[in-house]
Amino acid sequence: MTNQNVVASDAKSGIDIRIRVILPKSLFSSAEPKPLPAPRLAKKIETGTAAAKTNAWVDSMRDSSPTRVKSTASLSETEEKNSWIMNHPSALSMFEQIVNASKGKQIVMFLDYDGTLSPIVEDPDRAFMTNEMREAVRDVARYFPTAIVTGRCRDKIYSFVKLAGLYYAGSHGMDIKGPSKSRKYKKGHQALLFQPASKFLPMIDEVYKVLIEKTKSISGAKVENNKFCVSVHFRCVEEKMWAALAEQVRSVLNDYPKLRLTQGRKVLEIRPTIKWDKGKALEFLLESLGYANSNDVLPVYIGDDRTDEDAFKVLRNRGQGLGILVSKFPKETNASYSLQEPTEVKDFLRRLVEWKRFSIG
Numbered sequence: 415m416t417n418q419n420v421v422a423s424d425a426k427s428g429i430d431i432r433i434r435v436i437l438p439k440s441l442f443s444s445a446e447p448k449p450l451p452a453p454r455l456a457k458k459i460e461t462g463t464a465a466a467k468t469n470a471w472v473d474s475m476r477d478s479s480p481t482r483v484k485s486t487a488s489l490s491e492t493e494e495k496n497s498w499i500m501n502h503p504s505a506l507s508m509f510e511q512i513v514n515a516s517k518g519k520q521i522v523m524f525l526d527y528d529g530t531l532s533p534i535v536e537d538p539d540r541a542f543m544t545n546e547m548r549e550a551v552r553d554v555a556r557y558f559p560t561a562i563v564t565g566r567c568r569d570k571i572y573s574f575v576k577l578a579g580l581y582y583a584g585s586h587g588m589d590i591k592g593p594s595k596s597r598k599y600k601k602g603h604q605a606l607l608f609q610p611a612s613k614f615l616p617m618i619d620e621v622y623k624v625l626i627e628k629t630k631s632i633s634g635a636k637v638e639n640n641k642f643c644v645s646v647h648f649r650c651v652e653e654k655m656w657a658a659l660a661e662q663v664r665s666v667l668n669d670y671p672k673l674r675l676t677q678g679r680k681v682l683e684i685r686p687t688i689k690w691d692k693g694k695a696l697e698f699l700l701e702s703l704g705y706a707n708s709n710d711v712l713p714v715y716i717g718d719d720r721t722d723e724d725a726f727k728v729l730r731n732r733g734q735g736l737g738i739l740v741s742k743f744p745k746e747t748n749a750s751y752s753l754q755e756p757t758e759v760k761d762f763l764r765r766l767v768e769w770k771r772f773s774i775g
């Protein structure tokens with residue numbers, strides 16, 4: 415990592431702020447990452463003819479919000495679910511073991527948004543979190559450093575979460591900002607802002623406009639500008655039109671070799687080819703909090719989507735912390751624990767707060 419002091423102007427207030435930028439060396443590796451995602455779950459869909467590529471994309475789109483893990487052996491659905499739960503037990507039923515493991519360590523909480531803090535809904539602009547969930551997140555953040563790590567644009571996620579004392583990592587971690595109201599940021603302290611893909615802003619804006627134009631004839635398609643990445647939603651597109659949509663997105667990406675495609679739940683995500691993802695954001699935040707090589711920390715990451723797998727993988731590789739997958743159905747994952755839905759996430763956060771309050775008396 416290298417440290418640099420940069421003075422930047424805050425777009426909203428126009429106020430100059432001094433930022434300590436920590437630049438991971440890996441970001442500047444000369445080796446460009448492959449144009450498509452590496453996660454175990456993602457299919458490699460970049461090879462072959464144009465038609466074959468589009469078909470592969472459509473297959474991958476079908477798998478993008480699986481209701482259950484694909485059966486490989488002769489296990490019944492119930493046996494499959496039981497075996498999955500054995501391997502990924504509920505974080506609620508394992509609560510005592512989890513808090514025991516945290517003794518003497520600082521819990522740092524990482525929370526994905528869609529499908530984790532808010533239920534999945536058809537209209538991305540209406541994916542609101544409940545007040546009860548907001549209170550649970552606010553309380554957790556009083557006791558533990560807490561970050562929201564999301565594919566969404568940072569301003570948009572702030573408009574949903576509305577809590578000042580948190581870290582926000584928008585655009586899949588490509589736009590990280592520290593708490594605006596925190597003792598850490600009193601006079602003399604430097605605010606944290608990290609935007610490793612800033613040079614891609616004009617390109618992303620351009621691609622957003624092109625994608626709007628190219629997909630406007632496909633009913634139900636929605637293009638969302640997430641600042642350093644773009645989402646093309648197909649939740650409301652009839653399945654028979656998925657190939658046409660994939661073909662349009664693929665043709666646009668062909669013109670932008672510096673952008674790559676990943677997938678989430680019924681969404682195609684276009685983002686820069688830099689080596690940065692939610693896992694890197696987690697590592698960056700731990701380092702910023704002073705826990706880079708510490709054994710005294712227990713990072714807890716809760717997420718529901720393919721893009722969260724990058725963070726689960728980091729925790730698994732560090733041999734540290736807890737990855738908790740939010741899913742009602744068995745899924746291939748690098749997480750160790752599970753919760754079924756956002757209401758269970760809220761229960762887990764509340765229990766953590768109660769336990770902490772009780773333990774400090």
Ligand SMILES: O=P(O)(O)OC[C@H]1O[C@H](O[C@H]2O[C@H](CO)[C@@H](O)[C@H](O)[C@H]2O)[C@H](O)[C@@H](O)[C@@H]1O
Nearest residue numbers: 527528534535536538541564565645649679681
């Ligand atoms: O990293 P996340 O916080 O999980 O964000 C990933 C994407 O979430 C949003 O899309 C998803 O939620 C929508 C609302 O429930 C749903 O309609 C859509 O089908 C899901 O993919 C968000 O709109 C995307 O921009 C994010 O990339």
